[in-house]
Structure formats: structure tokens, C-alpha cells
Amino acid sequence: MAIIPYLYYRDVATVQRFLARAFGFRKCGPTNRDARGKIKHSAMMLGHDVVMMGFPGPSYKNPRELGQATQCLFVNVVNVDEHFDRARKAGAKIIQELGDTPFGQRRYGAEDPEGHQWFFGMQTKKRKSH
Numbered sequence: 001m002a003i004i005p006y007l008y009y010r011d012v013a014t015v016q017r018f019l020a021r022a023f024g025f026r027k028c029g030p031t032n033r034d035a036r037g038k039i040k041h042s043a044m045m046l047g048h049d050v051v052m053m054g055f056p057g058p059s060y061k062n063p064r065e066l067g068q069a070t071q072c073l074f075v076n077v078v079n080v081d082e083h084f085d086r087a088r089k090a091g092a093k094i095i096q097e098l099g100d101t102p103f104g105q106r107r108y109g110a111e112d113p114e115g116h117q118w119f120f121g122m123q124t125k126k127r128k129s130h
Helices: 012-023 080-089
Strands: 007-009 026-033 039-046 048-052 074-078 093-100 107-112 117-123
Touching: 007 080, 012 039, 012 048, 012 117, 026 048, 080 093, 080 107, 080 117
Parallel strands: 007 048, 074 117
Antiparallel strands: 026 039, 039 048, 093 107, 107 117
16 A cells, blocks of 8 residues: 655645755656646656645645644655755755764755655664564
């Protein structure tokens, strides 16, 4: 079973350009637009993993407008140092500097233009099985 996150955005097209430039995502699958051409639904991939996104309607308020995070995503990447450099060079707002955790991860956190929080990391120590 796969769990696929679905994120709401006020301006999906702008966020897609940011996700591609800063984090290396690429568009996949069909994109649905309204009569004015505004994206209502789309999807992007990083490696083999999918994130769906869409605009839920004019009453929607994103995390930036609410003034607080409403969720965060954690994404495993192969080389978190290179990924961090790419995000920083693309102007991503870094909310947690790249570093090692006491539980065996190397990770960093960034925020997209609408305030969704993204954490990218990799295991640096072998996990203990339970």
C-alpha cells in the first residue's frame, strides 16, 4: 500500500516551478485546469514517489495565510548535502539547518512559497529492528 500526500495550494503553478527548481521534483500525470486555466489538480514526482496537489477553492487559506504550519512532509533522499545546497541556491527558506540527529539521520527543513514545511534527509546509522 502506498500513501500519497495531497497538498492544497492557492497557486499550484508557482509552487510547481519552485518544487522543481529547489527540490528536484518533476511533473507527472495529467493536469486539470478550470475554465480560466488555473490548475485545479496536478502531481509531481521525486524519484519514484508522488505528491499530488490542487487548489480546493477561493475560501482556502494556506499555512502562510494562517500564520502557522498545518503539517510537514519528510522525504528520504540519496544525498542530503547536495539536496540542501540545491535548495539553498534556489532561494528556499531554510527552517532547519542541515545537521545530524541523535537518532541517526542527517536532515534539513525548508518551506515552500505557501508555507508548507518540507524535511529532507537520509539515514546515517543503521536502524535497530523492533
